[in-house]
Amino acid sequence: MTNDQILAIRAQFPALHQDINGKPLVYLDNGATTQKPQCVIDALSRYYSENNSNVHRGAHTLSDRATQEFEDARRTVQTFLNAAKPEEIIWTRGTTESINTVAATWGRQNLTAGDEILVTGMEHHSNIVPWQMLCEQTGATLRPIPVFDNGELDMEAFASMLSNKVKFVSVVHVSNALGTINPVKDIIAMAHNVGAKVMIDGAQAVSHWDVDVQALDADFYAFSGHKLFGPTGIGVLYGKEALLNAMPPYQGGGEMIEHCSFAKTTYNVLPYKFEAGTPNIAGAIGLAAAIDFLNRVDRIALAKHEDSLLTRANELADKIGGIRKIGTADKKASVFSFLLDGAHPADVGTLLDQQGIAVRTGHHCAMPLMEQFEIPGTVRASFSFYNTLDDVERLFAGLEKAKMFLL
Ligand code: 7TS
Numbered sequence: 001m002t003n004d005q006i007l008a009i010r011a012q013f014p015a016l017h018q019d020i021n022g023k024p025l026v027y028l029d030n031g032a033t034t035q036k037p038q039c040v041i042d043a044l045s046r047y048y049s050e051n052n053s054n055v056h057r058g059a060h061t062l063s064d065r066a067t068q069e070f071e072d073a074r075r076t077v078q079t080f081l082n083a084a085k086p087e088e089i090i091w092t093r094g095t096t097e098s099i100n101t102v103a104a105t106w107g108r109q110n111l112t113a114g115d116e117i118l119v120t121g122m123e124h125h126s127n128i129v130p131w132q133m134l135c136e137q138t139g140a141t142l143r144p145i146p147v148f149d150n151g152e153l154d155m156e157a158f159a160s161m162l163s164n165k166v167k168f169v170s171v172v173h174v175s176n177a178l179g180t181i182n183p184v185k186d187i188i189a190m191a192h193n194v195g196a197k198v199m200i201d202g203a204q205a206v207s208h209w210d211v212d213v214q215a216l217d218a219d220f221y222a223f224s225g226h227k228l229f230g231p232t233g234i235g236v237l238y239g240k241e242a243l244l245n246a247m248p249p250y251q252g253g254g255e256m257i258e259h260c261s262f263a264k265t266t267y268n269v270l271p272y273k274f275e276a277g278t279p280n281i282a283g284a285i286g287l288a289a290a291i292d293f294l295n296r297v298d299r300i301a302l303a304k305h306e307d308s309l310l311t312r313a314n315e316l317a318d319k320i321g322g323i324r325k326i327g328t329a330d331k332k333a334s335v336f337s338f339l340l341d342g343a344h345p346a347d348v349g350t351l352l353d354q355q356g357i358a359v360r361t362g363h364h365c366a367m368p369l370m371e372q373f374e375i376p377g378t379v380r381a382s383f384s385f386y387n388t389l390d391d392v393e394r395l396f397a398g399l400e401k402a403k404m405f406l407l
Contacts, residue, residue: 316393
């Protein structure tokens, strides 16, 4: 990809083009949320100005239009993930709600005392706490798969932890704190060998490349719209149809029922069984617009560009020195997590912000991982395809300044 091509893509993201604290913004907090292209902003505005109506229940044209767009959006996600059927795509608020849904439904239905759930030592809290809550309710045990100090998963340890006690494995596809890309296809196959079901937390993966849930053979896959250039408050739970059909509903309310009476209520078919209440219609439509945008660009070339940003960050870090890299796995997405020797991450973040550079600092909702590294947190620069080599240079120039100030 040429720099001009990157700049042409970047031009479609209005929030990137502003000054922050008197300097042109360098937005390197894409792991927390990505910026939105104009086509997503327009899709939201058009929905509310032209088609706003409730879905699935109107005897009028506007409602039909809203329903059509909403269900088209589901099919867009189905194609994006290569799911077998649109019924396997459940709208949620985001990754967190997707994981909680599976824990509260499949988990409560299928787990008992003595069963084991495996996660990794590099999970986001949203892929730890729902399982802990489930363990409290069922007497099952949660066990973390160990992580090496370079940020790679210990696959031998994983193999040795697998037994017929393990009923569920939930693993992050790409670590938000380290950038590690986990070998989820192998993990799924190994877990299936002992009869366990597998959920993949794809929150940080789908923004970098296309995911194929059938090729992975994932039982469940979760992601958030806002980390995929779409709106906040919308996310996706993919689940295999047979599993979703056998699971009880998550929340009760409108839309999820077939028939309601005080004697007995029966539940709606998929996907509506898991979509109680008025959904985030605009969010779904906005997310589909984001996916349409991604379908129009060369994602493979953009992923290569992201890799080149990470390579440059590594080179510049070695050049300026005094930087401890956290997460040096062989296979990494464009996340650069580090500590500046002798400086607290929060101070580094503040000094970068004063120069218009947005990074995230802290434990990144991965406190068990931070404990392993015996650090309070890191400074994290997470790159997206709209970042430029110039953004990386600005980050390190900013760090040189921060060093002069702090050390
Ligand atoms: N899983 C992973 C791997 C994540 O990175 C995040 C959010 C979540 C789950 C939760 O997603 P949500 O959309 O439901 O909140 N991660 C981050 C982050 O790294 N900085 O801010 C949020």
